[in-house]
Amino acid sequence: MSTLQLALSSSASSSYSLFFSPLSKRNALNSLLFYKRRRRLPLSHSHSHSHSHFTPHFLRPRLLSSVAASENGAYNNSSPEIAKSFDFASEERYFRPNFDRGSDPFVVSMPPPNVTGSLHMGHAMFVTLEDIMVRYHRMKGRPTLWLPGTDHAGIATQLVVERMLASEGISRAQMSRDEFTKRVWQWKEKYGGTITNQIKRLGASCDWTREHFTLDEQLKAVIEAFIRLHEKGLIYQEYSEESGHLYYIKYRVAGRSDFLTVATTRPETLFGDVALAVNPKDERYAQFIGQMAIVPQTFGRHVPILADKHVDKEFGTGVLKISPGHDHNDYFLARKLGLPILNVMNKDGTLNDVAGLYSGLDRFEARKKLWAELEETGLAVKKEPHTLRVIEPLVSKQWFVTMEPLAEKALQAVEKGELKIIPERFEKIYNHWLSNIKDWCISRQLWWGHRIPVWYIVGKNNEEEYIVARNADEALEKAHKKYGKDVEIYQDPDVLDTWFSSALWPFSTLGWPDLSAEDFKKFYPTTMLETGHDILFFWVARMVMMGIEFTGTVPFSYVYLHGLIRDSQGRKMSKTLGNVIDPLDTIREFGTDALRFTLSLGTAGQDLNLSTERLTSNKAFTNKLWNAGKFILQNLPDKNDVPAWESLLSNQFDCEDSVLNLPLSECWVVSKLHLLIDSATASYDKFYFGEVARETYDFFWGDFADWYIEASKARLYHSGGKSVAAVAQAVLLYTFENILKLLHPFMPFVTEELWQALPNRKLALIVSPWPQTQLPRNTSSIKKFEILQALVRAIRNARAEYSVEPAKRISASVVASNEVIQYEMQINRFTLWLVKD
Numbered sequence: 025m026s027t028l029q030l031a032l033s034s035s036a037s038s039s040y041s042l043f044f045s046p047l048s049k050r051n052a053l054n055s056l057l058f059y060k061r062r063r064r065l066p067l068s069h070s071h072s073h074s075h076s077h078f079t080p081h082f083l084r085p086r087l088l089s090s091v092a093a094s095e096n097g098a099y100n101n102s103s104p105e106i107a108k109s110f111d112f113a114s115e116e117r118y119f120r121p122n123f124d125r126g127s128d129p130f131v132v133s134m135p136p137p138n139v140t141g142s143l144h145m146g147h148a149m150f151v152t153l154e155d156i157m158v159r160y161h162r163m164k165g166r167p168t169l170w171l172p173g174t175d176h177a178g179i180a181t182q183l184v185v186e187r188m189l190a191s192e193g194i195s196r197a198q199m200s201r202d203e204f205t206k207r208v209w210q211w212k213e214k215y216g217g218t219i220t221n222q223i224k225r226l227g228a229s230c231d232w233t234r235e236h237f238t239l240d241e242q243l244k245a246v247i248e249a250f251i252r253l254h255e256k257g258l259i260y261q262e263y264s265e266e267s268g269h270l271y272y273i274k275y276r277v278a279g280r281s282d283f284l285t286v287a288t289t290r291p292e293t294l295f296g297d298v299a300l301a302v303n304p305k306d307e308r309y310a311q312f313i314g315q316m317a318i319v320p321q322t323f324g325r326h327v328p329i330l331a332d333k334h335v336d337k338e339f340g341t342g343v344l345k346i347s348p349g350h351d352h353n354d355y356f357l358a359r360k361l362g363l364p365i366l367n368v369m370n371k372d373g374t375l376n377d378v379a380g381l382y383s384g385l386d387r388f389e390a391r392k393k394l395w396a397e398l399e400e401t402g403l404a405v406k407k408e409p410h411t412l413r414v415i416e417p418l419v420s421k422q423w424f425v426t427m428e429p430l431a432e433k434a435l436q437a438v439e440k441g442e443l444k445i446i447p448e449r450f451e452k453i454y455n456h457w458l459s460n461i462k463d464w465c466i467s468r469q470l471w472w473g474h475r476i477p478v479w480y481i482v483g484k485n486n487e488e489e490y491i492v493a494r495n496a497d498e499a500l501e502k503a504h505k506k507y508g509k510d511v512e513i514y515q516d517p518d519v520l521d522t523w524f525s526s527a528l529w530p531f532s533t534l535g536w537p538d539l540s541a542e543d544f545k546k547f548y549p550t551t552m553l554e555t556g557h558d559i560l561f562f563w564v565a566r567m568v569m570m571g572i573e574f575t576g577t578v579p580f581s582y583v584y585l586h587g588l589i590r591d592s593q594g595r596k597m598s599k600t601l602g603n604v605i606d607p608l609d610t611i612r613e614f615g616t617d618a619l620r621f622t623l624s625l626g627t628a629g630q631d632l633n634l635s636t637e638r639l640t641s642n643k644a645f646t647n648k649l650w651n652a653g654k655f656i657l658q659n660l661p662d663k664n665d666v667p668a669w670e671s672l673l674s675n676q677f678d679c680e681d682s683v684l685n686l687p688l689s690e691c692w693v694v695s696k697l698h699l700l701i702d703s704a705t706a707s708y709d710k711f712y713f714g715e716v717a718r719e720t721y722d723f724f725w726g727d728f729a730d731w732y733i734e735a736s737k738a739r740l741y742h743s744g745g746k747s748v749a750a751v752a753q754a755v756l757l758y759t760f761e762n763i764l765k766l767l768h769p770f771m772p773f774v775t776e777e778l779w780q781a782l783p784n785r786k787l788a789l790i791v792s793p794w795p796q797t798q799l800p801r802n803t804s805s806i807k808k809f810e811i812l813q814a815l816v817r818a819i820r821n822a823r824a825e826y827s828v829e830p831a832k833r834i835s836a837s838v839v840a841s842n843e844v845i846q847y848e849m850q851i852n853r854f855t856l857w858l859v860k861d
Contacts, residue, residue: 287340473519
């Protein structure tokens with residue numbers, strides 16, 4: 025056991041000895057040693073020391089001019105586009121697949137956001153996660169293709185344009201189909217790029233030269249897919265059935281306090297009610313026949329209560345609401361009884377002016393709103409599950425895809441391991457849905473979308489006489505062969521469900537059905553499909569089924585499912601609660617990098633609570649990274665000092681001797697870095713992005729910034745010569761540039777800016793090689809430095825405990841083993857530097 029006296033002040037007015045004795049039985053593992061207190065050490069304070077051997081050099085002019093910086097030098101990419109630190113939009117050549125370094129492509133198809141959409145946190149989440157994947161694999165040398173695009177969003181887009189036309193005093197009913205779709209295309213050209221530009225602001229490194237739209241002319245896959253499924257007998261026409269509910273609603277009998285309760289599967293059609301009917305033999309309601317009932321939510325509209333023997337006394341309550349515009353049976357009953365026909369729906373499924381205050385709402389929105397208001401007024405009785413036969417929005421037949429044979433192959437893909445779902449627990453949900461799948465109704469009564477490629481024969485029964493063809497010319501040719509030259513045909517007015525075209529997205533965007541297309545040959549099947557877990561069935565499972573059916577291959581190897589973003593209290597974001605966080609506002613306040621880093625901290629499949637506290641913390645992390653870069657740049661040789669840079673860059677830390685021969689603090693930080701590279705790379709490969717972010721954050725802030733940068737100052741400002749400072753410079757540069765590489769997929773703007781500010785950069789960071797793994801490390805140095813850290817913490821804590829003023833220097837005695845004393849003496853000056861406050 026030996027004692028080391030640390031003379032922390034040659035002229036201290038008072039002193040005391042701190043006995044640090046890790047070998048002492050009486051004070052083993054002294055709690056002071058392991059007091060975990062992360063200090064936020066300033067990196068930008070100036071030093072009054074003068075060093076003839078070292079002259080600080082400041083940031084290159086490009087760095088300072090291209091970034092919006094606050095007065096204290098903090099990094100800020102939180103203002104609009106012009107303030108972003110690195111303009112990736114002008115560097116899109118980096119976003120394209122490059123086969124120079126590898127041949128195994130990493131391919132991701134972006135979930136196409138609605139063309140009507142505006143950026144929300146769900147978009148920010150998928151853009152962040154997918155960009156992390158793509159940037160990582162690009163740096164690993166794989167040719168990467170992140171294929172972007174937007175969805176034509178049939179219902180949403182048609183509604184937007186109809187409202188725009190209404191503001192001009194124009195109704196869609198006054199226009200032809202061609203005139204209307206022309207206006208929609210005009211709207212799309214003018215406003216459809218909004219969501220794309222917002223996604224670009226997040227730093228999405230997509231290959232924008234390959235951007236697609238689900239209504240692109242070159243995407244002939246949609247029509248081809250319909251025809252092939254029809255030829256195999258997998259598409260048919262029928263009235264639709266779906267799982268729904270029976271809603272029980274009270275209708276007041278006019279002039280009385282009595283109510284009649286009606287059970288209906290579609291409460292929103294009550295605006296089209298023209299009567300109530302009961303069975304004349306139903307004694308429960310005999311007293312009400314011939315009287316009037318008041319239709320709820322219609323401001324007192326009266327309808328007659330009639331008797332008809334066809335009313336089923338056993339269904340629901342035995343009281344039937346007659347809505348002849350929306351039900352075949354009601355229609356025939358109304359015709360027989362001479363009742364008027366009221367239609368409350370537009371062909372796109374929205375309610376028309378007959379619905380009064382509900383006009384313009386989608387039928388499902390209207391249903392939800394109406395039921396809530398009926399509950400408030402006491403007219404809602406109950407709601408119970410029910411399987412219903414749906415003919416919506418008007419009396420018409422629908423087109424269906426037979427799903428069971430398709431689902432069987434999709435189930436086998438997961439069972440055989442051809443498709444891996446992350447997290448694995450969602451495989452059960454996937455299997456359950458596909459094992460209990462129902463046929464898919466793919467027709468929609470809209471004008472905007474892929475028109476169903478079916479033509480009918482004028483004068484023939486539509487249900488039996490129709491032609492499926494790729495275009496009108498082919499349809500007419502087929503009709504001539506079958507019915508003669510005088511035949512007339514017309515196309516089905518409906519369009520295909522938007523999900524139908526989306527189900528073909530991974531291969532239609534690569535050129536299918538042209539199997540010789542270069543992109544299809546190079547990039548299909550794709551690698552990864554990343555999306556929210558809430559559309560695992562609606563989109564993901566359908567893509568798997570369609571991919572296998574049309575290409576014979578599962579369209580992607582992995583499905584990564586992210587969770588929902590909730591507020592700080594764990595509540596779902598909604599306008600009603602007023603807790604919606606706008607990503608664009610967040611970018612302006614905290615910066616894109618801070619937002620991306622925050623979103624990346626979640627776990628696959630689990631919801632993420634987002635708070636301003638998290639964003640503020642990660643903005644501080646961005647600024648810390650920025651200030652560390654400033655410090656390093658200020659302490660590197662002048663970029664024009666060629667000999668100094670040749671010497672600096674000659675330091676390599678990829679062999680064991682080069683690491684073992686380093687001084688303790690340098691050996692420690694390089695060893696810790698090499699451990700981090702291995703751990704982070706393994707986590708990247710497992711898609712554990714939150715782990716990568718946390719580990720790198722802790723190393724940068726807790727090890728590099730708090731400890732090594734401070735330790736390096738002892739060599740930079742107090743060394744006996746240039747060679748000692750040069751070692752610190754080499755380790756600072758080596759460690760920092762590797763930190764930038766590890767963080768780049770998460771924080772592309774600040775990392776790329778700092779990287780390009782460093783002298784002698786041959787490549788942009790986005791295409792720089794990923795750090796090597798399995799590099800040498802010295803566990804003994806790590807252990808020694810941890811003891812030193814414990815010593816420094818103990819001294820700092822003792823100073824705080826005795827309220828020693830920060831400027832006052834004191835002495836301390838350390839009692840330890842000879843081994844510890846020996847290396848403590850070697851780094852005495854370094855220890856003195858660290859314990860100063």
